[in-house]
Amino acid sequence: MPLDTSLVRKQFKVIGTRVRRPDGIDKVTGRAKYGADAFAPGQLIGLVLRSPHAHARIKKIDISKAEKLQGVKAVITAADLPDLTGGDRGMRDILENCMARSKALYDGHAVAAVAAVDAHTAKQALKLIKIDYEVLPHVTDVDEALKPGAPLIHDDIFTDGIEPKPTKPSNFCKLAEYGHGDVEAGFKEADFVIEKSYKTEQTHQGYIEPHACLANVSPDGVAELWVTTQGPFVYRNHCAALLGLDANKLRVTASEIGGGFGGKTHVWAEPLALALSRKANRPVKLTMTRDEVFRATGPTSSASIDVKVGVKKDGTVTAAFAELRYQNGAFPFTWAEFGAMTAFACYDFKNVKTVSRDAVVNRPKCAAYRAPSAPIAAFAVESTMDMAAKAIGMDPIDFRIKNAAREGTKSSYGPVFGPIGIGPTLEAAKKHAHWNAPLGENQGRGMACGFWFNFGGQTCVDLNVTPDGSVTVALGTIDVGGSRASMALAVAEELGVAYEQVRCVVADTSSLGHNDMTDGSRGTFSSSMAAVDAARKAIHTMRERAAKIWEIPLDEVEWIDGQAKAVGEKHGNKAPLSIKEIAAQAANTGGPIAGHSEIVADGAGVSFATHICDAEVDPETGRTSIKRYTVIQDAGKAMHPSYVEGQYQGGAAQGIGWALNEEYIYGKDGRLQNAGFLDYRIPVCSDLPFIDTQILEIPNPNHPYGVRGVGETSIVPPLGAIGNAISNAAGVRLNHVPMSPPRVLKAIKDAR
Amino acid sequence: MTASLDTSHLHDVHLWGALRPLVGGATSIPMRAATIRELFRKLSDEYPGMEAHIKRGVAVSIDGKIYRDQWDTVLPAGAEIYLMPRVPGG
Numbered sequence: 001m002p003l004d005t006s007l008v009r010k011q012f013k014v015i016g017t018r019v020r021r022p023d024g025i026d027k028v029t030g031r032a033k034y035g036a037d038a039f040a041p042g043q044l045i046g047l048v049l050r051s052p053h054a055h056a057r058i059k060k061i062d063i064s065k066a067e068k069l070q071g072v073k074a075v076i077t078a079a080d081l082p083d084l085t086g087g088d089r090g091m092r093d094i095l096e097n098c099m100a101r102s103k104a105l106y107d108g109h110a111v112a113a114v115a116a117v118d119a120h121t122a123k124q125a126l127k128l129i130k131i132d133y134e135v136l137p138h139v140t141d142v143d144e145a146l147k148p149g150a151p152l153i154h155d156d157i158f159t160d161g162i163e164p165k166p167t168k169p170s171n172f173c174k175l176a177e178y179g180h181g182d183v184e185a186g187f188k189e190a191d192f193v194i195e196k197s198y199k200t201e202q203t204h205q206g207y208i209e210p211h212a213c214l215a216n217v218s219p220d221g222v223a224e225l226w227v228t229t230q231g232p233f234v235y236r237n238h239c240a241a242l243l244g245l246d247a248n249k250l251r252v253t254a255s256e257i258g259g260g261f262g263g264k265t266h267v268w269a270e271p272l273a274l275a276l277s278r279k280a281n282r283p284v285k286l287t288m289t290r291d292e293v294f295r296a297t298g299p300t301s302s303a304s305i306d307v308k309v310g311v312k313k314d315g316t317v318t319a320a321f322a323e324l325r326y327q328n329g330a331f332p333f334t335w336a337e338f339g340a341m342t343a344f345a346c347y348d349f350k351n352v353k354t355v356s357r358d359a360v361v362n363r364p365k366c367a368a369y370r371a372p373s374a375p376i377a378a379f380a381v382e383s384t385m386d387m388a389a390k391a392i393g394m395d396p397i398d399f400r401i402k403n404a405a406r407e408g409t410k411s412s413y414g415p416v417f418g419p420i421g422i423g424p425t426l427e428a429a430k431k432h433a434h435w436n437a438p439l440g441e442n443q444g445r446g447m448a449c450g451f452w453f454n455f456g457g458q459t460c461v462d463l464n465v466t467p468d469g470s471v472t473v474a475l476g477t478i479d480v481g482g483s484r485a486s487m488a489l490a491v492a493e494e495l496g497v498a499y500e501q502v503r504c505v506v507a508d509t510s511s512l513g514h515n516d517m518t519d520g521s522r523g524t525f526s527s528s529m530a531a532v533d534a535a536r537k538a539i540h541t542m543r544e545r546a547a548k549i550w551e552i553p554l555d556e557v558e559w560i561d562g563q564a565k566a567v568g569e570k571h572g573n574k575a576p577l578s579i580k581e582i583a584a585q586a587a588n589t590g591g592p593i594a595g596h597s598e599i600v601a602d603g604a605g606v607s608f609a610t611h612i613c614d615a616e617v618d619p620e621t622g623r624t625s626i627k628r629y630t631v632i633q634d635a636g637k638a639m640h641p642s643y644v645e646g647q648y649q650g651g652a653a654q655g656i657g658w659a660l661n662e663e664y665i666y667g668k669d670g671r672l673q674n675a676g677f678l679d680y681r682i683p684v685c686s687d688l689p690f691i692d693t694q695i696l697e698i699p700n701p702n703h704p705y706g707v708r709g710v711g712e713t714s715i716v717p718p719l720g721a722i723g724n725a726i727s728n729a730a731g732v733r734l735n736h737v738p739m740s741p742p743r744v745l746k747a748i749k750d751a752r
Numbered sequence: 753m754t755a756s757l758d759t760s761h762l763h764d765v766h767l768w769g770a771l772r773p774l775v776g777g778a779t780s781i782p783m784r785a786a787t788i789r790e791l792f793r794k795l796s797d798e799y800p801g802m803e804a805h806i807k808r809g810v811a812v813s814i815d816g817k818i819y820r821d822q823w824d825t826v827l828p829a830g831a832e833i834y835l836m837p838r839v840p841g842g
Contacts, residue, residue, distance in 0.1 A: 341837070455839070602818075
C-alpha cells in the first residue's frame with residue numbers, strides 16, 4: 001500500500017510543540033560521541049602528507065625510509081588505490097581528489113598517507129617520504145582560469161554546452177544558459193538600465209567539528225567505518241566502490257555531527273583511512289586538523305558575476321540578464337549553472353536570461369554549501385534590484401512585490417511555478433515592525449529575497465513496538481538539526497501517544513536500506529514522511545492484533561487516540577486496547593509488531609525567504625556591525641518550531657559571516673594563506689544580534705503534515721540584504737564579498 | 753502518482769540548454785509517454801547521448817513540481833514537462 005503523501009492533517013496534538021531534544025543532555029554534558037571520539041583496540045593513527053604546491057607533476061615518490069621507521073605499520077600512495085571506477089568521471093575525480101595521482105592539483109592535495117602506532121611516529125614518517133615534484137604554473141582566480149593561455153589543469157576537459165564541442169582542452173568545463181523572452185528587446189523598453197559587476201570570494205562551511213573517522217578492515221574483507229558524515233549510506237557506497245569492497249561488508253556508522261552544511265556530503269580522507277587499515281591490518285583513526293579542513297575539503301566557489309536589469313518608472317522590470325562565472329576547484333562540476341538557475345527565480349520577468357561559465361582552478365574541489373551557489377547569485381541580483389528600485393524611487397519591498405513570481409509564473413529556470421511563497425514573505429516583511437523601526441546614526445536598512453529548490457529522495461525508516469509498548473524508530477538520515485525529536489513527534493502524532501513514548505536512533509548502514517544524505521533541506525521532509533508511513537503500517541498491524549484478541553473482523557477495529565477500539569453496537573462492552581496491552585500479547589498474536597517504510601520522497605516544493613537587516617558602518621574604520629536582523633520564511637508546517645527557528649538563525653549567521661569577513665586568501669604562490677579560524681574569521685556570538693524569525697506556515701500539499709524543508713534557503717538572502725543595508729548606511733555600493741572593513745573603507749574614501 | 757502504462761499522452765517536452773544539442777538545437781520536442789520512465793526510455797532510444805545525461809541525473813518538472821527519483825510518476829495530459837539538471841544540496 002503506497003503512502004498517501006497528500007496533505008491530510010491540519011489539526012495536531014504534538015506536532016508544532018517545542019519538546020526537549022533526545023540528544024540534548026549528551027551534547028551539553030560532553031557524553032555525545034563525535035567523529036574523533038571512537039577508539040578501537042590496537043588502533044593506529046593515520047596522517048596525510050599534502051602537496052605544498054598549487055600545481056605540480058609528481059615525478060617520483062619514495063616511501064622506503066618511512067616504511068622502515070619503527071612503529072610505522074603502513075604507508076600508502078595512489079598506487080594503493082587503483083582506479084576501479086570503470087570510466088565514471090565523477091567517481092574518478094573523487095578518487096583523484098582523495099589522493100593525487102600523476103599531478104597535485106592544489107595546495108593541500110593528498111599525496112601519501114601513513115599509519116603508525118602514535119601521532120609522533122606518524123609525523124616523523126611523513127617527513128621521511130620524499131617526493132620529486134615538477135612545479136607547474138597555477139591559476140586560482142576564475143576569470144584568469146577562463147582566459148586563453150591560462151595554465152591548463154586537466155588535458156581532458158573539453159567545454160560541455162558548446163557546439164561543436166571544442167577539440168582543444170581548457171579550464172572552461174561547462175557553458176549553460178537559462179531564460180525566456182527577448183532580453184535585448186526588453187532592455188530597449190526600459191527607462192533605466194542598471195549594470196554592475198560583482199565578485200565573491202571562496203568560503204568554507206566552517207563546521208566546528210573537523211572530519212574524523214575510525215576505519216577497521218579485516219583480512220576477510222569485512223570492514224567498519226565510524227565517521228562524521230551527512231550520509232553514511234553514500235559514504236559506504238563511495239568507499240566500497242573506490243576500495244573494491246562489497247557494500248554489504250562495509251558497515252558505516254555515523255557519529256554525532258558537529259555541523260556539515262554540505263561539506264560532509266563527500267568522502268575526503270575516509271577512503272585513505274580504510275586503505276591504511278587494510279594495508280596495516282589494524283584499525284586506523286584519522287582526524288583532520290583545521291588546516292587540513294580548510295586546505296583539503298570542499299569549500300564553496302568563488303565567483304565573478306555581471307548583472308544587468310532594465311526597469312520602467314512604474315517599477316516593471318522589462319529585462320534581466322546575468323553572466324555567472326564560478327570556479328569549481330580542481331575538478332569539473334556545474335556550480336555556476338546552479339547559480340544561473342536560481343539567480344532570478346524569485347521574480348516574474350517577461351525577458352530574462354542567465355549564462356553560466358564553470359571553470360576549474362588550482363583550489364580544493366568545491367562542495368555544496370547550504371543552498372549551493374544560490375547566495376552568490378542572489379548577492380549580485382539583489383544588489384542590482386536594490387539599485388533599480390533606487391533609480392525609480394520605489395520602496396525596495398514594493399518593487400519586489402510588483403515583480404515577484406507567483407503561481408503560474410514561468411520561472412527563470414524554465415518550468416511554470418505552482419503555488420509558491422515569495423509573495424507572502426514579502427508582504428510579511430512589509431508589515432513587520434522591523435521594516436519601519438527608527439535607525440541610528442551611520443545605520444542603514446536593507447532587505448533581500450532568496451530562493452532554493454529543496455528536494456526529497458530515498459528514505460527508509462524502521463519502527464518497532466517493544467514488549468512494554470514503547471516505540472523505537474531507526475532512521476537512515478543523520479540528525480544535524482534536531483531531526484530525532486521531529487521524527488519522534490511525527491510517530492507520536494500518528495500513533496496517538498506521548499512524545500516521550502517514542503525514541504529515535506540513527507541506524508548504521510547494515511540496519512536499513514539505502515538512505516540518501518541529510519542534504520538539500522530533505523532530512524525532516526523525507527524522514528517524517530517515511531516515519532508517518534511506518535507508523536501507519538504499525539497501526540494497521542496493531543488493529544489486526546486487536547481483532548485477533550477480540551476475535552472480531554479487522555474492519556470492526558479502529559485506531560483512536562492511541563488505542564484500538566472495537567466499533568459497532570455489539571462491541572460496546574469492550575474496553576479499548578492500548579499499545580502496551582497489544583504489545584504484551586504480541587507473542588500469541590503473530591510475533592513482533594513493526595512498521596517499515598521505504599519511499600522516494602519527491603515533491604519537496606521550492607522555497608523562498610525574505611530578510612531584513614540593519615547595519616551600522618563605522619566611517620573611520622569601515623567596520624560593519626549588524627544591529628538587527630529578521631528572517632521570514634515559509635516552513636509549510638513547523639514540526640518543532642525551535643529547530644525551524646534554529647535553521648533560520650543558523651543560515652542567517654553563516655550568511656552574515658560570508659558577507660562581512662570570510663574569505664579564502666591565496667598568495668601569489670597559489671598557497672592558502674589563512675587556513676585557520678584566527679585568520680579566517682567566522683562570526684562569534686558577540687558579532688551577531690539576536691536574529692528574529694517569522695515562520696510562515698503555508699502547507700506543502702505534497703507532505704502528509706504540510707512540511708517543507710527549511711535548512712538552506714535562509715543563507716541565500718543575507719549577502720544581498722547586508723550589501724543593501726551598507727549601501728543605505730554608508731552611501732556606497734559594495735560589489736565585492738566579503739564586505740570587510742578594508743573594502744568598505746576604500747569604498748567610502750573613493751566616494752569622498 | 754503512479755501510472756498504468758496504457759495512458760500515454762503526447763507532450764511537448766522542454767529541455768534545458770545542455771540537452772538541446774542532442775536533439776538538433778530544439779528547445780522542446782514532442783514525445784508520447786505515460787510516465788517519467790517511459791519518457792526517459794524513449795529519449796534514450798531516439799537521441800544518442802541522452803542516456804548518459806539521464807545516468808548522471810535528470811530531474812523532471814511536471815507542472816512546476818520537481819521529481820528526481822520517482823520514475824513511475826504519471827505525465828498527465830496537458831501537463832508542462834520540463835527536464836532539468838539534478839541539483840545537489842548542502
